[in-house]
Amino acid sequence: MGILIVIAQRTLYGLLLLLAVLVLNFTMINLAPGDVVDTIAADMGGASAELIAQIRAEYGLDQPVIVQLGNYIWRVFQFDLGHSYFYNRPVTEMIFARLPATLLLVFSAQIFALVVGILLGVFAAQRPNGLLSHIVTFFALFGYAAPVFWTGILLLIAFSLKIPLFPVAGMRDVTVEGFFPQALSVAHHLVLPMLTLGSIFIALYSRLCRASMLEVLGSDYVRTAKAKGLSPRDVTMKHALKNALPPVVTLAGLQFSAVISGAVLVETVFSWPGLGQLALTSILARDTPTILGILFFSALVVIVGNLLTDLVLRLIDPRVRAKA
Amino acid sequence: MSEQTQLKARSPFAEAFEMFRRNHAALAGLAVLLAIIAVAILGPVLYPGNPFDMVWAPFTTPGTEGYLLGTDYLGRDLLSLLIHGARVSLTVGLAAAFVTVTIGITIGALAGFYRGWVEEVLMRLTEFFQVLPTLLFSMVIVALFGASLLMITIAIGLVSWPAVARITRAEFLRIRELEYVTAARAGGVRNGGLMFRVILPNALPPIIVQAALMVGSAILFEAGLSFLGLTDPNVASWGQIIGSNRQYILDASYTVTVPGIAIFITVLAISLVGDGLNDALNPKLRER
Secondary structure, eight states, X not given: OHHHHHHHHHHHHHHHHHHHHHHHHHHHHHHSSSOHHHHXXXXXXXXXXXXXXXXXXXXXXXXXXXXXXXXXXXXXHTTOOOXXXXXXXXXXXXXXXXXXXXXXXXXXXXXXXHHHHHHHHHHHHHSTTSHHHHHHHHHHHHHHHSOHHHHHHHHHIIIIIISOOSOSSOSOOTTOOSHHHHHHHHHHHHHHHHHHHHHHHHHHHHHHHHHHHHHHHTSHHHHHHHHTTOOHHHIIIIIIHHHHHHHHHHHHHHTHHHHHHHHHHHHXXXXXXXXXXXXXXXXXXXXXXXXXXXXXHHHHHHHHHHHHHHHHHHHHOHHHHHHO | OOHHHHHHOOOHHHHHHHHHHTOHHHHHHHHHHHHHHHHXXXXXXXXXXXXXXXXXXXXXXXTSTTOTTOBOTXXXXXXXXXXXXXXXXXXXXXXHHHHHHHHHHHHHHHXXXXXXXXXXXXXXXXXXXXXXXXXXXXXXXXXXXXXXXXXXXXXXXXXXXXXXXXXXXHHHHHHTTSHHHHHHHHTTOOHHHIIIIIIHHXXXXXHHHHHHHHHHHHHHHHHHHHHTTXXXXXXXXXXXXXXXXXXXXXXXXXXXXXXXXXXHHHHHHHHHHHHHHHHHHOHHHHTO
């Protein structure tokens, strides 16, 4: 019962945030020099003043700003994000075609970074001044300082060109048929982009997990667990890790928007057919409806990601459950 | 307080400086950073000429014919591009960090000082900005309002301030309850003075650390935007070199890897200095 109320509250708050994104989108369209009609007129190679006025009326641009905003929000709630002038297709249709690729990349990179980051952090915490600890510290610095697109290009040069283990570009081999061979092909294409995108976040998570584990390992109940004769493995994995995890999961939840930002760059390097690539081509083509639609959907992904993080936190941390 | 600690007391700056001086990694970072800044300032004098001039055959490999780092796809001297790009990358990084910190401090200070509905509204605004993927959001800003260096700087600042605002607010929440603030208030200091002359100087240490790291993030950010081609094509920056040579990594990978190393080393140096500042300015760590 309690959990349903929390989910409902969070969803409602998420919807309010999305509404705010729409207001922001609308504001930006109106602040930016030139409007839809100018673009259309330019595409037609110029139009008379009457025709421009007629198109303005057709698009409702002659109405008061607040009415226009209401219309815009109402259209979005009917899943209509407008029409792309560049691709000549509805924006939602294009976004839905690209969304799965981005979701696959974003979530696989997050999960990969979490698993590797936590493992590295746990092992590094066993010996705070050991070799692995230093490697984790070094890797954390590397992950922060290396531009993600550069890491991607280096991996591409190393493992696609010099040692051709992985494909250079794309998401699947179109000649492959059947579900499993195709899934395998997608997984094969996913490896390098996932490694690249994950590298930044492995650095973050392993550093925090190490610090968090060190703190927990110093607490009284861990000493008790050791004193009653549990094996070091059980103490680490069953007792300490459970309490060291929540901060790491919280951080991971906060990183969703950063992961999507990184995905834009990674998609460009590896020609991964996701939202980031669509965003870039539509920005270069000045295709405003598509760009704003992508901003809206990426905010939606972040909000859903945050909601999922909350749920995971409730699963692993009884204190969060008790608070609500 | 015992006699001995009285004698030992020094100005907090001297103490922080002493801490920083003992941190070898931070000192190394600082040395590298100063060298890069020197190159950025003096470089165009030491290595004159327009970096956009075509000087030799395209894709001359590094080390040949006096072109230390070779030439790019248009036969431009990569070393010259790199040296001239340092100035742009560093300037954008500094300016964007300045915009970020200014917005962040203002919002965080107002929220932490006034509490109540002001805090509620400003923190909701902060959360809202954290929901938008920073790079996409700045891409949109640059796309709608033009890809000049000024616009890029503003865009980076507009999307990065929430972290600074959160830190500033947390510090203000803590400090506003301290006795010297009450004393200053009783002494007739007005709200503006309390915020910026009494509380802010004491809230600065963590903000300074964050600001230092922001310079690094902003350089990475600018590099990312220019890698995507969202930059002023007439100004050489490190990211712009990578972006313009992106299609040719199969033929000449050094045109992409070399400027990447410049970005990597610079940001690494900045983050080492930032970590050093963090240790030096954080009094809780000093006892360790």
